[in-house]
Amino acid sequence: MLDFSGSLDKDREILNVLLRAEAEEANFLKTAPAHDAADRNRATGPRERGLWLRESFLRLHMSKLYDELTCGCTEFPRLDELAERAATAVSRLVPTAAELAADRGRGQRHKDGREQELGVFFGAVLDAPAPGRHLLDTMRCPTGRALDLLPELRGAERVDLGPVCVEFRDGAGHVLICHQQFLNAEDDGVVEALETAVDLVLLDDRAAVGVLRGAPMTHPRYQGRRVFSSGINLTHLYEGRISLLGFLLRRELGYISKIYRGLAGPQAVEKPWIAAVDTFAIGGGAQLTLVFDHVVADTDAYYTLPALQEGIIPGAANLRLGRLVGPRVARQLIFADRRIRAADPDGAALADEVVPTRDMDRAIETAAARLTNPAVVANRRMLRLAEEPEDTFRTYMAEYARHQSRRLYSTDLIANLERTWIGRSRT
Template identity: 55%
Template sequence: MIGDVRAVTARDGWAGVGAALARAEESIAALPPPDARTAAQRTRAAGVQDEARALRTAFLDTHVDAVYDRLTEGRTTPLRLADLVSAAAVAYPGLVPTAGQLAAERKRLQAGKEGHEIDQGIFLRAVLASPVAGAHLLDAMLRPTPRALELLPRFTETGLVDTRSVRLERRDGAAHLTMHRDDCLNAEDEQQVDDMETAVDLALLDPGVRVAVLRGGEMTHPRYRGKRVFSSGINLKSLHAGDISLVGFLLRRELGYIHKIVRGVRGVGGASWHSRTVEKPWIAAVDTFAIGGGMQLLLVCDHVLAASDAYVSLPAAREGIVPGAGNLRLGRHTGPRISRQVILQDRRLPATDPDARLVLDEVVEPAAMDDAIAAAVDRLGGPAVVPNRHMLNVAEEPAAEFRRYMAEFALQQALRIHGADVVGKVGRFTQRSA
């Protein structure tokens, strides 16, 4: 099969590949919707999809840089993830799903989807794996969002911006990003990812900010009413409902605001010939727990403090998905054995556990959190902090290493969110939470 695929790619180029993908799409379209297919029809669909995906992979293995150059006009136009896949759908029909296909998928529960995002994962793996195209895409993702640029004058003047998910407030040179999705224990969905990237951009672009602080707000959940919670990770109800997308959430989160926390924001403000990005130190303050994506955030912050009654965990294997770049970063903090216990076996680390101190810099009594945050802000406010944290990040996580990891993540996570085990787990979670 692979030999035939490569022969089609080499002999006919995109014309032959596009025609073959169109025939595959027609074959799939002739079947009932995914959740209405018989076992034989599911087997047939899987076979057609496998052949089509092998063809896409073979074509991109050879032509990804040429495809990317066409989409970005010779790398003169920086396109963010969503714009890039949209442009590819128009320029190369069948290579990635169309806007119409994605819109139809969005109306379905996760269990009823065709899995078109896997084809986006194939495309983005190839782009990110390329030292040329991938580096250009990562650079494009460091640029501030239009929403942040629109809000910047207001935040610079007032020091306050409220979004649905995040409250951003500047106090005495520190930007305090408070996650306040009290309805879901700060579980992240696409709205929160957008709000977080906006807030991160604003904190980095405002010249009045020296240090940024991430913390969770007070909850209204009956079990945690009146208590602060850092984050409960991905919103599994949104995943079950089909509202967690590969591009808009899973990849944008990693390549957007978390990437900017590590490497800064690109292209405006204080960037200059000697500093391509504006960087600032980040403090994370953990109340109650940091689960999943919440714990992932701790791994990119410069100082992490936690209340003594808090805990951290990365329940990736239990949820069935890959915990973002946690697999890349956790072992640097804990060593390989503990990272495998946390990621593969769902080991929870209470803040008072000695092993937790490999992730946490400081553990204090809950009543002392505010004072500890203020002291950390003072320590990280010096002029030499930014260049030193920049060099630490260069040494610990070279951009090329991050790019290669994210290339494989793009496909593996796309496969995982459509895995039968994941669909079953999030469905059971939603039933228990109803």
């Protein structure tokens, strides 16, 4: 195997040659008949070597390459744009936008797995202190869609973003998830809408506090009841429509980070946030509650983290959950899909108030009024500094990018999806 020279320009050429050879071998093995398990296992060898080559290249050149991609950190490309710039700057390093688009929607079982290359790339970006911090700041800047909507929102009390809407009343910005068909499950489109909504609440001076809540459902089983979140949209995951960049990384680095840390850049601002947990907070919904300043839960609500059933890593829950419930209960939630009712003793660690359904509105209003105290923002910053310094989050997300990108294409995840899909089709 050729050694890298240490020169970015020379090494990108060397990498291209090496990756071309790995791709040719992988294509040959993919089309050759597999007579036994050993043949099938050998076919994964070139892909693994390719990922290792990318890791080795990026370990040498990440800082210089990132400067090139961002013009010395004077430009702020978000995840998709940064990946596209990387694909142009270093041939075969990551898939192009066109390649990802062609792969999308094939069904998770049939996708080619090149998002793992993006996991390697963004893992390396986040591992490098200066590039990683720049990317975190970039992802906490307001989205273009939010900035475009802001002028017309100034005179409106409500804006409809499809699966999410924003309402302003009584000094609070209420973000309502209304993804009716999927009981407020999140997918790429919901994440995009939620980030826009969070931006609008943070940018609009009418809101001193943000509130996240599920809208009343039209689903026959939950007709008229509010639901907080049913987690990741497993239907879209099965169909290959949950992306590493548009969902798994954007969700953590985008709207959740903006709730927790506020906006960055020229429009830097942060506000306290309230989560209102009605009925259940499953998976990603339970993850969300970990970053809020105040959580109000319905007495009938419950939390679960069915990450192992799904075969994925539950976002940043592994980083944050133990701080609230302790390491043993955190493992029970993540490893054993333990259900915790809001009214149970352990539920007290996940909510500040547990009230009957009829008292939810009043509890939210009271908490919002209390959080308008001018000293709240300064104190939430200091609490965050003690609990989760940004570099701790950055290095966690570096490993998350690598491991979650592999989990997306693991055989157990595919099998779990197939079982879930077959089970649903029989009911």
